[in-house]
Amino acid sequence: MNLLKKAKITQLQVVIGLLLSMAARAQTVRGRVTDAASGRPIRGVSIVGLNTQTGTTTDANGSYSLRLSPGSHTLRYSFVGYETRSEPVQIQDETTVSINISLTESRASLNEVIVVGSRAQTARTNIQTPVPVDVIGSKELKAYAQTDLSQILNYAAPSFSSNRQTVSDGTDHIDPASLRGLGPDQVLVLVNGKRRHTTALVNINGTFGRGTVGTDLNAIPVAAIERIEVLRDGAAAQYGSDAIAGVINVVLKKETPWAASLQYGQHASHTLGRHFNDGATTQFDLSKGFRIGRRGSISFGAQYLDRGATNRGGIDTRPLLYSNLPTRGANESETDFGTRYRVLKADDDARAQAAGLDRNNMRVGNAAVRNLGFLVNGAFGIEKTAEVYFQTGFTDKQGKAAGFYRLPSQSTQVDLTLYPNGFLPFIHTGVQDLSASAGLRGLAGGWHYDLSNTFGQNRIRFDITNTVNASLPTGTSPTEFYAGTLRFAQNTINADVSKRHEAGGILTALNTAFGAEFRIDSYEIQAGDELSYSFGQPSQGIEGRKIGTAFTAAGAQVFPGFKPANALTKSRNNQGLYADLEAEFGPRFLLGVAGRYENYSDFGHNFSYKATGRFTVYKAISIRGAVATGFRAPSLHQRFFNNESTQFVNNVPRQILTVNNDNGIVRQFGVGSLKPELATSYSLGLAGQLGKTVTFTVDAYEIAIKDRIVFSSQFVRETAPTGTVNTILNTVDPNQQINSVQFFTNAISTRTQGLDVVLTDRIRIARNSLTLSAAANFNQTKVTQIKGSSTLETNPDLRARLFDRTEQSRFESSVPKSKINLSGGLTTGKWDFLIRALRFGEVTFLSTTDPFTTDGKPRIVDGVPYPTENDQTFSAKWVTDLTVTYRFLKTVSATLGATNLFDVYPDRAYLNPRNSETNLTGDPATRYSGNLDNTSNGRFLYSRTVTQFGFNGRFLFGRINLTF
Template structure:
């Protein structure tokens, strides 16, 4: 009996298994109207609990219980649902779908922040801003950093002035953190950073960011800004978040050109400068027979400089201030000084020496670049994709004017009136990414390699090497080159499991590995750019190398590389339609400093309708860049109004060891966020997200350790003097600075984005949006080496008040963006006003200590300002459109810098006194009238423009 039952069971099992094998199946591909595949689209059998989603190649497959007629529905956010009937026979049936875009919602879809199905930004488990092509092109900003500064509330970036290489590459901040704490991706692949490390007195001092302006705006389809710690998902640098730039695919012919200039009134003058011309072109072609696409985009941008500098208020331009003789009466001294000054002013007028002798504003720049983005389908289950770009950028920025009185820095036989030195750069940026993705069994795979390179060549013009024999110095020098190269290889596996019934609805599993190689180089300049020719002015030695930017010496030259290996796992589970949970972990091992493990947990629960509560907790890290580990040079920097030779040494230098500082460590972060997101009444969307980020071992660029002096004489027993004398016994180098893990910070804030669309008719609507960010960064602790901690003077100089203000108050603590877009027939009116919150400058010397005898106003808080833009566009035909508008239409400027009335040098008719040197004057003797050490919104004033666009 048992044998008979066993036989019956085996026969039944065979019958069931056989039916499973021969069960009918339906398969196909889902693409958009242009033929580009759509991964993550939902495919459902109407009336049955059968469904799946498309893989990375847009392919789906469903096993059906029997042959027959079925209705199949395909849905994807941002596209119109498509439903078709199909008759399934006894063989595999193929049914492809094309989805049409819904113009209202397409721009909401994001892929960053999750390795599962793409979602809208309000459905994302973590906060993501989405910036569409329309947002990018609607206003006059042509640089990507400036576009983001006015569109994304948590993003901040401003052009710098008189800051060497930083004049040519804008440092940027996300959520109030540093330029190197945000990871930039292009099409989801890591983007290389710039070769420049910011060492001058700007926001982001000591950091290395990504040159976003090397990516042509014409090539961008959308920008996704992930405002959440994501090192566990994407690797080092993603402490503040991730910016993913998605390139265009299949697009019509598109051409646009614009021209504008500043039209501003400030300082009692009218300015017509900063002329900007821009032209771009893009086109994406779909290959026949669904074989893929290719998109080509180019852009050219020429931008002239602006100048908002003030008049040099130093009384004498050609001679040093006289001193009062011991037996000379005050009246006699005043009369003698008046005569000297009158002769000095007459000489300046005769020789054409203008007291407006600086160039304080944006630099001259020319930028030409192009990008390719493409995909070639290899059958139905695999595709080859690629993206590559090249950008060439030249720029010219000025330094500090060298007066004839600065005899150790000038050669009067060449420049009898002094000179304004120029730092001219040639920046080349290359990138190329190649990958293969498809199906490996039941898993989706993605194998890719991405290479990138950024080079910066420095040419110093209108300058001299003052140490060369009189009259022999060239006026132009090649000062050297910086290079950074990165190659990243990735292999990713992804699989989404769906379950019918039960508590668990779906589980997305992802694994991956990464191998990255970084290379950093410093190439020396020509010998005369750094050498000392031995010329003396009396008993004073003259400055070595090209003024404003001495060339890199052979001792500075280097070629350093490192590699790291990383592996991650990422699990995202959906429990019904209301609950989503995700966990991710990542291990990375670097060849130069060791390993790190980061993890992240996120969750989202749908409260009601389309309203969800979401939150995340993550650990993260940022590896010290090769630039921070190895950069070294000697440069001329101005401390107050005094030129000083500053030695920057890397952590392998014995000087750093004498300070007790060792090798750099990675920065470690812990972050949490909690927010609400959703849609109400189909037209109103909102996201509200609070965050808190703690970072320890944060890498800083130390304050300058200057030689100790007493009464103008070097103190032989001074610790800094003893250290510097080991490399510079002649005392030509005035101070030294280096990188170190010195501070612990906390950043807390909240982001709010509200949008509502009012539809009046099929051809008229109004879109209103409110976006805001409030954040605060606090330096919790400062920790130096045991030697630094044991010496109060060394501890005070490690991270002074000025450096603290760069972290705590140099970017706006809050920003509010109000935008209204009114579309009526062929007209479009766009008005935007952005409130930039206050920023605060702290002087390195504390004016709050009575013993210092300084006015408290040397610390200065710059009040919030509203900057308003307006544009009008007319769609003349389906092909042509015209736009005119103005940015900063009300010509708003930041507060002016405070001028200390005790500084007699700031009063041309006053008595030249010796009680106050002016070295603590924030205006540098009246030449800077608006803040440059802190970044609010720049100081170019009103900008008017016109634009013509053609699409066909």
């Protein structure tokens, strides 16, 4: 035993000796990096030894220290907004080398090495890439007034669009996002170049992105981000499924000094004669990067966000709150009916006043949320040319969103013994997001290699409060329910190799890259408590109650829980192989090709390709373009999600059944299994530099997608008992409590065309710096084909319900058709000023009911034409942001600012004149009717179906920034 201990001690001594020997031979390069014009130190400059994989960053004083082994090295100094500089250095034993560097502000808009879109080792800026890439650096991220990543991108990248939703269940807490007008699931998100998992939530509510599964960008703390790269081009041939519209790559910080910021703000707005001071938001960010040993570093970024709810809801226009609307008797005159109606209303108003029931009974705006998250990023050198790296993070988000108010008159949905005045139910959404990635990368035999494993999981728990299961005996229902949990997990293994081959003659260099990927996806639905979904309580022999002949609503009002029949665990795997070649023909011509083969266990294989090119036509001006095919695999959520929910359609509550794609009900509609979406895209652009300071990029694109997966419109029960939908639903719902059914299917083809323009100018006046930029996106999507099954195509009524006018407008016009971003930033002395004006283009909503019949005549409802005003276009608006920063010290600064400085709101939603609580006439063609517009009885003053920039108005904030 003693011999064994001695042997272990001896081995340890040998290892320590070797490490000390290596450390002794490694020598130090020290120095300072400053701004060439002002002489101020630059914090966060990246210094990399190009042939050793060794790197570091500068501290708050611009100082750095880097350990290198003896020999010849080349150091590259790079920072967003500055020209990259390379310096040779010779390291000898027992020497310390001092290198001070001055960086010059870039004449390009952003002169950072771009990672996404190419596997070549050559450093390129955004005007040198063959496809368009936007870069948003950490300096810009800190300058924005927005608090979370999706909103920052919404204001920073014109081709990106994302808005918070309201009264849409879990979607209130996970913002749907669009790139180039396409869906949330058609943009791929990477973190440090590795695939990021999507959420567990599929959006089934009436908002943009309905039927899609996106990535929760707000689960990534902004404090951990060094820069964001937005590739605006199809890249499925390089990165696989989902990258039809493009790729967002989030690059994490490395070795950085301590940085902390504390921000507080709230909305201070005025609209419709009311003042609003709500949505109080507190945010705390903290980040730090540490040097570990000779060639190691570890950094972390953490964020805490507490955002209060906002409410821009209108006044309920229903004449009666406690009782149903009266009907005119057969022998009753209009005058007598009107008199009786007014008496009923007077009694109803008096009762509401006595009980304190406010007609402003909804909460229409941002949900309340608390978000705490962190990300850790690290790397450790293990050989001269190899390193182990990792990143891991966790975010916990707790949200509280409101649903539709249940009035006491809605007898089948309330229990008057518990809520005599009705109730506003709440959905509590607990989102836990976990990610972890680790790998080994280095250089061997001239080949760069990267082996990695990436895991991600998103888990969403639903708890419903201030609600009731109305089917239970009166007075016995709980008011809080656990409604179930969704979980999605993804594990990805990657192996990538690449090498740059120098050549002579016409071909001067060839970069070759090859790789393989193996990915496993899993999706899970966990059932809620019995009372969250049950009709009565079957386990205790308690039958569901009726009111007269009407069944009361089953499960928790606003969000019935997942039943055991909904519960499932499904998984799949896929294997991918790719090759990526990029050839340089002298300094003026670049040509690239890529191909990727993937095989999925659930639907089969796909091959995608891409070709890119860039040709310098004059000095720094180049033509660039690409042609590509792409695909998006149907998500497990779209294949298997199933549940029952309560939704309000034209003010009428519906119990809606969502069935998964493998369900027999779907087959009765003649719909087959889901297959992948297939895309073909083209882009052509011009990029370059004019004079010494102006850079520009102009890129046109077209994206054609066939077999797009849609979430069908609702197939509602017909009046005739023998109708097709009735016959199908009665097989699973003999009590006929379910009003309609919906499902996922490959039903449409679309064509998207657009233009991106970016123009920047950086002006130096003495020691003052002025940066001007103008960027714009013009975009149009058209549905080119709607195709159902043979069963649906032969039934005009069913075919119309497959993909109705409202669903079509979600694809074609719910995202602004244009967005223009004008900004100016001035740095003078200790002051920084940033002003930005964004023009959000028009959006259009089409109502489900066409105001005209198929022969072009007005559609008559209740004896009068159906209003054409329900088809509404909301005009373009300018929104202005302003921030002012003062630096007290090098390490302390303060920022004051405003988003939506001039308190701009979108156009009001159309309110039909008959939708008024005072409209009590006896004539059925003119008296009150709340289902003739899209305001839900006047409570939605602004459209929640199509959004441009939200409707919360002005937001004022202050922020303290520290670095030390």
